[in-house]
Every structure is written in C-alpha cells, then in structure tokens.
Amino acid sequence: MPWEPVKLNSGHEMPTIAFGTWKLGNGAGPIDQVDQAISVGFSHIDTAQAYRNETEAGKAIHDSGLKRSEIFITTKYSGLNGLDIKTSIKNSLQNLGVNYVDLYLIHHPRLAVPDIPTAWKEMEKLKEQGVVKSIGVSNFGVNDLAVLLASTKIPPAANQILLHPYVYATQAPIIDYAKKHNITIEAYSALIPLTERPGGPVDVPVKELANKLNVAPEQVLLAWVKAKGAVVVTTSSKKDRLQRYLDAGDIALSDEEITAIDAAGASGSSTEASRKLFTGILIIAACVALTIAGLK
Numbered sequence: 178m179p180w181e182p183v184k185l186n187s188g189h190e191m192p193t194i195a196f197g198t199w200k201l202g203n204g205a206g207p208i209d210q211v212d213q214a215i216s217v218g219f220s221h222i223d224t225a226q227a228y229r230n231e232t233e234a235g236k237a238i239h240d241s242g243l244k245r246s247e248i249f250i251t252t253k254y255s256g257l258n259g260l261d262i263k264t265s266i267k268n269s270l271q272n273l274g275v276n277y278v279d280l281y282l283i284h285h286p287r288l289a290v291p292d293i294p295t296a297w298k299e300m301e302k303l304k305e306q307g308v309v310k311s312i313g314v315s316n317f318g319v320n321d322l323a324v325l326l327a328s329t330k331i332p333p334a335a336n337q338i339l340l341h342p343y344v345y346a347t348q349a350p351i352i353d354y355a356k357k358h359n360i361t362i363e364a365y366s367a368l369i370p371l372t373e374r375p376g377g378p379v380d381v382p383v384k385e386l387a388n389k390l391n392v393a394p395e396q397v398l399l400a401w402v403k404a405k406g407a408v409v410v411t412t413s414s415k416k417d418r419l420q421r422y423l424d425a426g427d428i429a430l431s432d433e434e435i436t437a438i439d440a441a442g443a444s445g446s447s448t449e450a451s452r453k454l455f456t457g458i459l460i461i462a463a464c465v466a467l468t469i470a471g472l473k
C-alpha cells in the first residue's frame with residue numbers, strides 16, 4: 178500500500194494516514210468505528226484526552242487482536258480537568274490499556290504551561306521513561322516552535338496542524354520551518370473544502386481531477402496533502418470511504434494539478450478574508466450607529 182511510513186526524527190516509523198476519533202463520542206459508536214477502520218487497514222489511531230474516547234479506542238485496538246507493535250497510537254495532552262502532563266499520560270495509558278503510546282502531542286501551545294520550555298521538559302521525561310516513543314506538538318506556529326527548539330534536548334517529532342487548500346498559504350511558513358528542522362507535519366481537517374465549504378473555488382479543480390482520474394473528490398484532497406509531504410489525519414463513519422482514503426495513497430498528482438488546487442485555495446482564502454473584513458466593518462458600523470442613537 179503506497180501510504181509508505183515516514184521515519185520520524187526520533188528514529189521511529191509512523192504510518193502516514195491516521196484514523197481520528199474526534200467527535201466520535203463515547204460508548205459502542207467509537208469502538209465500532211475504530212474497529213471498522215482497523216479492519217479496513219488503518220494502523221494509526223489518532224486520539225486525545227479532549228476527545229474523551231481513549232478508552233473506546235483502546236478497547237477496539239485490544240479487541241482487534243493486533244500485536245502492540247502492529248498499531249501506532251497517537252494521543253494528546255489536552256489539559257483535561259486541569260491535570261498536569263505527568264498525571265495526564267498516566268490516565269491516557271490506563272484509558273488506552275497500553276504501557277506506551279507511539280506519539281504524544283501537546284494539543285495546543287496555550288496548553289504548554291507555565292511556558293513552552295517547562296512543559297516540553299515534562300514531555301522529554303516521558304520519552305526518557307519509555308512511556309511514549311516519540312513526542313511532538315499540535316497547532317504550533319513558527320514562533321512557538323522557535324521557542325521550543327531554543328530550549329530543547331529532544332526536538333519534537335511532529336507538529337499536527339490544520340491543513341487544507343484554503344489555509345495552505347497561511348500554513349506554508351510553518352510547513353517550511355518544520356521541514357527545515359526535520360519535524361514531520363501531520364494534516365488534520367484536510368476535507369474542509371467538502372465538509373464545511375462546498376461550493377467554494379477549490380471544488381472546481383478537485384472535481385475536474387476527480388473526473389479525470391476516476392476517483393472521489395476526498396481522494397484528490399488526500400493526495401494533495403500527501404503531495405505536500407504531510408501525514409493525513411482523517412476519519413469516516415463509512416467503510417467504503419475509509420477504503421477510498423487508503424486507496425488515495427496510489428494517486429500521484431502532477432505539479433500542474435497541485436498548483437491548480439493551491440491557486441483555487443488561495444483565491445478562496447482571500448474571498449474568506451474579504452468576507453470577514455466586510456462582516457467586521459458591518460459590525461463596527463452597527464455599534465457606532467447604536468452608540469450615536471443612544472446619545473441622542
């Protein structure tokens with residue numbers, strides 16, 4: 178299967194497409210869905226304290242009968258219940274029913290308390306203890322990573338970020354920075370052009386390519402992520418779609434095709450920026466009008 182694993186800077190290999198458990202809720206639902214993803218061929222499960230379904234993910238992993246070494250588990254420190262990193266990883270390991278996770282991420286820079294270097298030292302200790310194989314971050318910008326790298330003994334193996342064509346231009350600096358420092362980028366919510374912004378400019382090249390290559394639009398977007406050198410973190414409730422996600426690893430887009438998607442994304446992001454600016458101006462105008470009316 179062409180989603181070849183990537184070698185992280187920690188020396189460990191990571192499968193380059195992950196099944197995520199955000200929004201899956203609790204109970205039988207997430208157990209069945211993680212089970213379905215594993216049965217289709219996913220070998221990387223992405224969860225987090227904040228998703229509150231580590232226990233369900235752990236149960237599905239356990240019931241799959243796979244050896245621990247055959248499944249890659251990512252979870253995240255989300256600052257749940259105000260607990261510190263040391264206590265949180267203990268809880269996560271217990272929830273998941275494992276004695277180590279493959280990748281442990283600080284979910285967001287604002288959770289790195291009291292500051293990034295101090296929080297990172299706690300992460301380094303976990304790696305040294307062997308309870309996590311690799312450590313990384315999520316939603317870190319260039320400045321956050323620069324602060325981290327200035328104080329680190331062990332560099333982050335990965336930075337999991339929002340990445341889809343409409344935000345590609347704004348995320349390009351962090352992607353370049355990570356590449357320069359051998360930090361793997363993981364892309365979440367890559368399918369936003371289909372799920373939240375259907376009808377936008379990205380639909381045009383994505384649909385054209387889907388027709389030309391005889392694949393589904395979601396497969397084109399995942400192939401675009403792959404072309405950007407990022408690991409895909411996605412999800413689906415549907416077995417056939419999960420299979421299509423895996424099959425998307427076979428799609429190699431040409432430079433021209435990638436550029437067409439980038440350009441459509443950039444045009445959509447400026448439309449979005451103008452829309453936000455226009456809305457902001459309207460709100461300010463309304464506030465000024467109300468204030469003037471109140472003064473009369």
Ligand SMILES: NC(=O)c1ccc[n+]([C@@H]2O[C@H](COP(=O)([O-])OP(=O)(O)OC[C@H]3O[C@@H](n4cnc5c(N)ncnc54)[C@H](OP(=O)(O)O)[C@@H]3O)[C@@H](O)[C@H]2O)c1
Pocket residue numbers: 196197198199200223224284315316337338365366367368369371372394395410411412413414415418
């Ligand atoms: N680190 C972070 O801060 C962070 C933030 C957000 C997410 N994540 C991780 O990333 C994972 C994925 O996030 P996401 O759900 O935002 O990812 P996504 O990959 O952008 O979206 C997945 C959704 O797309 C839908 N979909 C697929 N193809 C479609 C199509 N052609 N038309 C309409 N809908 C389509 C699927 O619905 P069906 O179920 O109907 O197939 C599925 O619910 C999460 O579970 C989590 O693990 C991390």
